[in-house]
Amino acid sequence: MTTSKPDVRRWLAPGAMVVIRDEEWLVRATEDTTDGVAVHVQGLGELVRDTTATFYDTLDDVTPLDPAEARVVADASPRYRTARLWLESTLRKTAVPLADQSLSVATRGLADALGYQQVAVRKALDPQNLRPRILLADAVGLGKTLEIGMILSELVRRGRGDRILVVTPRHVLEQMQQELWTRFALPFVRLDTAGIQRVRQKLPATRNPFTYYRRAIISIDTLKSDRYVASLRKQRWDAVVIDESHNLSNAETLNNRLARLLARTTEALILASATPHNGKADSFAELIRMLDPVAVPPSGELDRDEIRRLVVRRHRHSPEVASAVGADWAERREPNNILIPATPEENAVASELEHTWLWPGTGGSPYSGARGTFFPWTLAKAFLSSPAALQETIDGRIERVAKDTKVPFDRAEAELRALRHLAILNERTMRTQAAKYTRLVAYLKEIGVGAGSATRAVIFAERLETLYWLHRSLPGDLGLPADAVELMHGGLTDPEQQELVERFKQEQSAVRVLVTGDVASEGVNLHAQCHELIHYDIPWSLIRIEQRNGRIDRYGQKHPPQITALLLDPASERFAGDVRVLAKLIEKEDEAHAALGDVASLMGRYDVKGEEEEIRAVLAGVKQLDDVLRPVTEVAAGNDVAAIFAQLFDTPGQVDEPAAAPEVVPEAGAGLYDDEVSYLEEALREAFIDPTATPARGGVGWRRDEAFGTVELTPPPDLVQRLEVLPQSYLADRKVTERLVLATTAARGKDRLAAALRDDKGTSWPDAHYLSPLHPVLDWAADRALAALGRNEVFAVCGEVESSTVLLLGTLTNKRGQVVSTAWLTAQFPIPDDPSFALVTPHDSIRDALQALGWTTPRANPGALATTDHLQPLIRPAVHEAAAYLEKTVFEAARRDAQQRVDAWRRKLDAWDGETAVLIRRSDAAASRERIAEERKLTESMAPARQLVRPLLVVVPDTEGELQ
Incomplete structure (x- = not known):
């Protein structure tokens, strides 16, 4: 041809x-x-x-x-198995149209079907936006990772998720990879330290790793290096996810440079952060511009409607969340602030700090630095953490002062004398049992931590020396083996951090206490076996306190989480006042958590460093606590300029978003099979003579256990290849490439996921993976089934029709090749001697079309048709008549609808461009106009461009088959 x-x-x-x-x-x-x-x-x-x-x-x-030239061949397989498989595989490979807002696969994984999460997914897929772009700003613990997985699943089903890059902090790389695989069957390669090393061994040094792996998870610290930035410039992505995206807003950072590059090279962009802004309009505008460059006018003024179009934010006590989470998120208990009287030795140190360093009176401070109020508070903060932390601070300062030749000799000597005297006093505390540590040990025993108990606790402290000290001391004092107390800090490699978090999740793990710094305060899930969190020292930041608490106070927590703070209470009246300030922070965080879900707005500084400066000013007596902490009611009212961000997001009494959509689970078996496992089993029976035979005998060792809800098979090499991106440890521990075990129901999948936390294998990756619609084994089966037909062939079968009928699928695509609309039709030929006359009938769905053909259930095959010569002339008129019908009706309407959205977007670009000439800074003009030019190209490419009509099946009356 x-x-x-x-x-x-x-x-x-x-x-x-x-x-x-x-x-x-x-x-x-x-x-x-x-x-x-x-x-x-x-x-x-x-x-x-x-x-x-x-x-x-x-x-x-x-x-x-040419579909009109398709050759008709008879299907002789039992119960038309070959034709059924081919047709089902074609349906599975046909993308859901862009404008379809139904959730086709998002609710069919192992994520609980929560209405508020589905609202976020629908907002991301809103057809009024030409691209899926969203900032998931839900408060800590609501399940942003699950929302990410649901969105990515829908993008994949829409043909918009072939190449995906996920960027996240390094300590949650495995957690993100595991969630996307176990709950949504989306396999990603993890490019952590070990993963990158494997890539370097596998690929030539000059090969771009992002062309080799279609879906990858990598840390932002690794990706922002110049080496990878050069590779990224040459790549285009269907979707990019950036977790903890509040770290991107500073335009002068490498993080921001990376994010701006990725925003320009991807169609879908998902940003996620529980703290989405730092209180500065220009920084927040920077994030919004990444999502949509024209959502913020050149003047920089934030538009409430545009923000709400691109941002979704709820918190634990938002009505739609509270009504959905129920018993799967136990309410936290009242905060437990424990005041601990200081020992005499500790009181001596506190007195020295007070009179010599913090409030030295007329004698002045021996501090030699230029910033005369900073270092004394570093000493105070170290003292309130632990004697070990204070000693490390003193030693480090002595070394720096002794080497600093710029400091006048007399000032340096005065400071060194004061430091050495403080060190002597602190050394005495180290020879006795520290009061706070003594109370910690007692409290851990009170809650049940000890030999023979399953109770666990996570202990947060800011100072590394405090962590080391606790890690060394606690096992012996609690009567636990050394491996029952683990230490996690930022100096560990990413695989080491991930391995610690993994073991803390395991019920059979020996770990009972995790001692960690604030490296674990963002993104890490620690609630699987733990509902006790202890602040050994108090961060001088509400944001940091909230982040820490969110590790155990989150969706999925079955036990009421208890937040405990240990506060050393020196006899010094001024230090006692400091302790009351820190205790107040714990109480304020709890109050804001319940009322706002947003603690940052209380201080209005919106970053940890800014909040620490405010608290230091309070402790120094420069400000009152009420000056820096606004009442929760005032923030909720949003009645001043400082409350602009509170007004942008929903607060109690201000919700104007529509209520969460009802939970909708798509109909299972919308095609020719009742469920996924039936389709897989038929595909195996088609591909292998006896799939239950061993591989040596030409099978895959297929086993189906109906009672247990699992199936098993030995993966052939071409299936193993599709699974190799998953962690090598998981593949080895669960022997996935030797024996693949699949759970066939969601209930069984969740059971095996939970069981993985209880068994003795040391991994939370399940032994049986849920067979959800996007599972690679189903994709593998579909590829095999599609190879059943020769070039441009279509099966002829018998069905419940009055005359020969052709089933057809029509698709309308844009210039990017994305499906704008699909249509299912049948072309019936009622006059046997006139193949040119086709009666075209549209159907609402494939299910309706199959119903009309009598093909909703398996049919007996009386035998292959003796000849298909009389059916061959039906194909061309069926395709042409169906194409003409679609052009005048379905596709014309879909084309108008899509074109209206494109035109609206074009007008938006024109309006923004018109303002630019007047308002934009000259230095930004070139870059901004280049970005707008890219947006115009994108807009044009979204316009409908091509239509394709394909014959899928030729169905003849049953009587014709009976004559064979």
Whole structure:
């Protein structure tokens, strides 16, 4: 068949079959580029079955197979198994249209179907936005990772999630990878220290790792290096996720440079942060511009409607959250502030700090530094942490002063004398039992931590020396082995940090106490076996306190979390006042948590460092606590300029978002099979003569246990290849590549996920993985089934029809190759002697079309049709008549709808561009106009461009089959 180039291009749409380099391929996506049409394909032929590739029609001979020329072949398989599998696989490979707001797969994984999370997913997929772009700003503990997984799942099902990059802090790399795999069946390669080393061994030094791996998780600290930035400039992504995105807003940082680069090279962008702003309008505007460069006008003024379009924020006590989480998030107990009288030795140190360093009176301070109020408070903070921390601070200061030749000799000597005297006093405290430590040991025993007990606790402290000291001392004083108390800090490698968090989750692990610094205060889930959190020292920041508390006070916590703070209470009246200030911080965090879900607005500084400066001023007597901590009621009212961010997000009494949509779980078996496992089993029976046989005998050792809710198989090499991106430790521990065990129901999947935390394998990765709709084993089965037909063939089968009928699928795509609309039709030929007359009937869904054909349940196959010659003339008129019908009706309406959204976006760009000439700074003009030019190209590419109509099945009356 020869076809002119213009005609060829009109068939280059997702779902089309093409021949390139004498191999047959399935088109997964297309994109108009300056170099021609980029055709992204999946191999169908035996030699290329597990291959994905991209070809350009200007460089290769890309030959689409004309659907109107499809050859009809009879299906002789039992119960039409081959045709059923081929048709089901085609349905699974057909993308959900862009404008479809139904949740097709998001609620069919192992994430609980919570209405408020579904609202976030629908907002991200809102068809009024040309691209999925959203800032998930839900408060700590609401499940932003689950919302990310749900959004990514829907993007994959819509053909918009082939290449995905997830950027996250390094200590939560494995946690993110595990959540996306175990709950949504999305496999990602983890590029941590060990992962990058494997990549370097596998790939040449000059090879870009981001072209090799389609889906990767990597830490922001690794990715922002110049080496990777150079590789990223050459890549385009379907979706990018950046967790803890509040670290991006400073325009002068490498983090911001990385984020701006990724924002320009991806279609979908998901930012996530429980603290989405730092109180500065320009910094917050920087985040919003990453999502949508024209959401913030050139004047920089924030628009409430634009913010609410792009940002979703709720907290634990928002009505839609409180009504959904129920017993799966136990309410926290009242904060437990324990005042601990200082020992005589500690009181001596406190007195010395008070009279010599903090409030020296007329004699002045021996402090030699230029910033005369900072270092004394460093000493005070270290003292309130531990004697070990104070000693480390003193020693470090002595060393620096002794080496500093710029400090006048007399000043340096005075400070050194004072430091040495303080060291002597502190040494005496170290020879006795510290009061706070004594109370810690007693409290841990009170709550049940000890030999033979399963009770666990996480202890937070700011100073590294305090952590080391606690780690050394606690095992012996609690009667526990050394491995029952573990230490996590920022000096550990990312795999070491991830391994510690993993063991703390395990019920059978020996770990009972996790001593950690604030490296674990963001993103880490510590609530699986623990509901006791202890602040050994109090951060001088509400934000940090909230972050710490959120490690155990989060969705999934079954026991009321207890937050305990240990406060050393010296006899010094001034120090006693300091302790009361710190205790007040714990109480204020709890109050704001319940009323606002946003502690940062109480101080209005919106970052840890700024809050610490405010508290230092209070402790120094420069400010009163009431001057820096606003009442919760005032923040909720939002009645001053400082409350602008409280007004942007929902607060009690100000909710104007629509209520959470009802939880909707899509109908299972919307195609030809009742469930995923039935489809997989049929695919195995088609691919292997006896799938229950061992691999040596040509099978895969298929076993199905209905009572236990699992199936098993030995993965063939081409399936093993698809799983190799998962952690090597998981593949080895669970022997996944030797024996793949799958849970066939969500209940069984959740049970195995929970069991992984209880068994003795030392891993929270489950032994049986849930067979959800996006599972790679189903994709593997679909690829095998699609290879069942030869080039441009369509099956003929019998059904409950009055005359020969052709089932067709129509798709409308934009210039990016994304599906704008789909339509299911049947073309019936009621006049046997006139194949030119086709009666076209549209159907609301594939299920309705199958119902009309009598194909909703398996049918007996009386035998292959003796001949299909009389059916061949039906294909061309069926395709042409269906295409004409769609052009006038369904596709015309879909084209108008899509074009209206494109035109609205174009007008928005024009309005922004019009303001730019007057308001934008000259230094920003070039970069901004370049970004707008990119937006215009994107806008044009979203306009509908091509339609494709394919015959899927030819159905003849049952009587015709009976004659064979």
